Amino acid sequence: MALEKQLELGDSEEKVRKQVAVYVYEAPVRLWxxxxxxxxxxxxxxxxxxxxxxxxxxGEASDNFLMxxxxxxxxxxxxxLAVAFIGRIYWALVGNHHxxxxxxxxxWSGKWWAELWHEVRWYLFMVxxxxxxxxxxxxxxxxxxxxxxxxxxxxxxxxxxxxxxGLGSGSWADQLxxxxxxxxxxxxxxxxxxxxxxxxxxxxVMTHVYVAVREDIMSxxxxxxxxxxxxxxxxxDKPD
Amino acid sequence: xxxxxxxxxxxxxQGITRRSLxxxxxxxxxxxxxxxxxxxxxxxxxxxxxxxxxxWLHGLECTCCSESFIRSAHPLVKDVVLSxxxxxxxxxxxxxxxxxxxxxLEHTLEKYKGxxxxxxxxxxxxxxxxxxxxxxxxxxLDQLKRAAKDAKAVIAWGSCASWGCVQAARPNPTQAVxxxxxxxxxxxxxxxxxPPIAEVMTGVITYMLTFGKIPELDRQGRPKMFxxxxxxxxxxxxxxxxxxxxxxxxxxxxxxxxxxxxxxGCKGPTTxxxxxxxxxxxxxxxxxxxxxxxxxxxxDGFWDKGSFYDRLTNIKQFGIEQNADEIGTAVAGxxxxxxxAHAAVSVIKRVTSxxxxxxxxxxx
Ligand code: HEM
Ligand code: HEM
Ligand code: SF4
Ligand code: SF4
Numbered sequence: 001m002a003l004e005k006q007l008e009l010g011d012s013e014e015k016v017r018k019q020v021a022v023y024v025y026e027a028p029v030r031l032w033x034x035x036x037x038x039x040x041x042x043x044x045x046x047x048x049x050x051x052x053x054x055x056x057x058x059g060e061a062s063d064n065f066l067m068x069x070x071x072x073x074x075x076x077x078x079x080x081l082a083v084a085f086i087g088r089i090y091w092a093l094v095g096n097h098h099x100x101x102x103x104x105x106x107x108w109s110g111k112w113w114a115e116l117w118h119e120v121r122w123y124l125f126m127v128x129x130x131x132x133x134x135x136x137x138x139x140x141x142x143x144x145x146x147x148x149x150x151x152x153x154x155x156x157x158x159x160x161x162x163x164x165x166g167l168g169s170g171s172w173a174d175q176l177x178x179x180x181x182x183x184x185x186x187x188x189x190x191x192x193x194x195x196x197x198x199x200x201x202x203x204x205v206m207t208h209v210y211v212a213v214r215e216d217i218m219s220x221x222x223x224x225x226x227x228x229x230x231x232x233x234x235x236x237d238k239p240d
Numbered sequence: 241x242x243x244x245x246x247x248x249x250x251x252x253x254q255g256i257t258r259r260s261l262x263x264x265x266x267x268x269x270x271x272x273x274x275x276x277x278x279x280x281x282x283x284x285x286x287x288x289x290x291x292x293x294x295x296w297l298h299g300l301e302c303t304c305c306s307e308s309f310i311r312s313a314h315p316l317v318k319d320v321v322l323s324x325x326x327x328x329x330x331x332x333x334x335x336x337x338x339x340x341x342x343x344x345l346e347h348t349l350e351k352y353k354g355x356x357x358x359x360x361x362x363x364x365x366x367x368x369x370x371x372x373x374x375x376x377x378x379x380x381l382d383q384l385k386r387a388a389k390d391a392k393a394v395i396a397w398g399s400c401a402s403w404g405c406v407q408a409a410r411p412n413p414t415q416a417v418x419x420x421x422x423x424x425x426x427x428x429x430x431x432x433x434x435p436p437i438a439e440v441m442t443g444v445i446t447y448m449l450t451f452g453k454i455p456e457l458d459r460q461g462r463p464k465m466f467x468x469x470x471x472x473x474x475x476x477x478x479x480x481x482x483x484x485x486x487x488x489x490x491x492x493x494x495x496x497x498x499x500x501x502x503x504x505g506c507k508g509p510t511t512x513x514x515x516x517x518x519x520x521x522x523x524x525x526x527x528x529x530x531x532x533x534x535x536x537x538x539x540d541g542f543w544d545k546g547s548f549y550d551r552l553t554n555i556k557q558f559g560i561e562q563n564a565d566e567i568g569t570a571v572a573g574x575x576x577x578x579x580x581a582h583a584a585v586s587v588i589k590r591v592t593s594x595x596x597x598x599x600x601x602x603x604x
Pocket of ligand 2 (some may be wrong): 033043205225
């Protein structure tokens with residue numbers, strides 16, 4: 001905390017980057033991250049089986065409820081994902097500087113673009129040393145916004161639009177999200193897009209997890225432990 | 241304005257008894273989901289109210305809506321309703337033909353200006369100034385606009401008038417459009433389906449004639465009483481869906497057992513219509529009961545949503561037709577391969593740069 005305070009008290013970021021540890025991700029952000037991970041995992045697996053159901057179960061229909069349970073799990077995880085996301089947006093308003101990085105990409109900043117370019121070259125093996133970052137690196141930030149924030153919002157909106165069809169016309173979900181269906185054409189189009197959206201998210205997750213592990217090993221700062229404990233550790237005290 | 245007969249008057253002239261009228265009223269009340277107390281109200285309205293003139297136009301269509309309509313469950317229904325509407329203008333059902341017919345239409349439009357209901361079956365093609373559909377020597381487009389100008393309300397019969405249907409399917413050479421693209425200043429009641437169910441058609445029209453107002457519509461302009469739910473919501477095979485019991489192939493044991501048709505492309509989960517409750521042909525059956533999935537005939541653009549046996553739409557933008565999962569796995573596979581390659585290069589670089597370091601090289 002002390003170091004974070006120092007930063008707030010006006011020490012230049014440059015100076016802090018040379019420090020050994022900074023408190024970056026506050027507890028609500030971390031909690032949100034891992035809750036979201038669980039939800040998306042559940043949603044992708046159950047969603048896939050809603051689209052392509054498992055082989056038929058034997059016995060009487062009245063003795064089985066497999067599809068019902070799968071859909072129930074999907075909708076429950078969908079609710080949690082959505083509520084958590086609203087909570088995360090709230091935290092971006094009240095949390096620390098880094099809590100806003102997910103939503104506000106500083107495309108107006110020349111420095112940000114320069115660092116983005118540096119990061120691209122780092123991933124293309126064109127530069128030998130990565131820069132240090134207290135928050136997200138610019139490339140990660142861009143990917144998190146365009147794949148995750150956009151993708152997640154899209155999935156929540158289309159998901160609740162589909163959900164409103166089950167609750168029926170006039171239900172709260174229909175009143176809040178029903179307008180989305182005609183926007184896409186008809187229900188079938190929303191299903192198709194919601195299904196494609198899953199793959200959009202999966203692509204993000206694959207890349208994200210790979211990069212998190214790789215950066216944890218190869219970059220000059222801690223990553224995974226930062227998302228667990230909140231503290232950013234730097235592996236050297238050389239300047240950026 | 242000229243004195244208009246009551247419904248009852250018309251019916252008596254057609255030889256329909258009062259007893260039949262009461263029977264019809266209770267049937268209709270049930271179809272509209274109004275409960276038995278409404279039957280006398282319907283009967284009373286029909287006995288006392290002047291009948292509402294209806295003009296029924298035909299554009300680009302196959303006449304399946306008319307065919308469905310005249311096969312209403314109770315023979316009375318069609319007599320009653322036909323006696324209320326066919327007198328004015330319907331170029332398929334009326335007796336008059338040629339100039340006489342056109343004169344009859346003009347007469348009706350003038351006489352009941354602002355009073356009549358316009359029912360449209362089929363739709364207008366816009367290409368070549370509407371020359372792909374000519375009625376009485378003139379483009380149907382003109383007739384439609386003329387008739388819509390002084391109409392009280394407009395009913396769009398079937399998927400053609402509501403959404404465009406087959407004649408508007410890609411590439412739509414005649415540029416056929418649903419009527420709401422042409423009529424923009426009148427309330428339009430969409431009664432989609434290819435064709436719509438007879439009881440739904442007569443139900444909608446009776447509601448309007450007896451209560452003098454249009455039924456409650458959903459966002460897309462369909463009467464909620466018939467299009468408020470999906471086939472899937474009231475399907476009698478739904479317990480098999482929830483249980484996870486599906487027809488896997490058309491000829492398997494599960495098909496014989498009457499399991500859910502989801503895996504063979506049933507579009508019931510995305511189709512708003514009354515088939516699973518009202519059913520067809522006097523409530524005899526409906527496609528799913530006959531063992532075939534719903535093809536979504538009452539949904540917007542159902543001809544362009546890929547195969548009748550796929551639940552999701554194929555995405556043609558990718559060249560060959562692909563479904564969402566094929567695209568997803570292909571892209572995810574590509575990303576996975578890229579990640580593997582990137583990881584491999586990362587490891588190699590790391591190993592070489594570490595050995596470089598060991599040889600005393602300075603990192604920049
Ligand atoms: C990352 C998030 C999500 C993923 C990956 C996901 C994935 C999927 C997939 C693949 C399907 C099957 C679509 C089809 O083939 O028809 C589906 C259906 C559905 N999803 Fe989601 N979904 C997500 C979020 C949500 C949310 C937030 C809700 C809201 C409650 C939701 C509600 C639904 C509903 C109602 C269906 C249709 C179920 C049915 O037709 O029986 N989803 N989802
Ligand atoms: C469904 C799976 C996942 C999703 C949707 C997801 C999403 C996100 C998002 C949106 C952020 C930004 C957090 C913020 O700024 O508030 C983030 C950060 C992070 N995630 Fe994930 N994540 C997933 C899985 C994982 C997994 C499995 C790991 C661990 C291997 C991981 C490690 C990290 C790390 C280390 C960060 C911080 C990156 C940094 O410090 O720049 N994530 N994740
Ligand atoms: S047969 Fe079709 S409408 Fe009926 S439960 Fe199965 S998917 Fe739904
Ligand atoms: S079951 Fe589906 S395809 Fe068949 S008539 Fe009804 S809406 Fe049309």
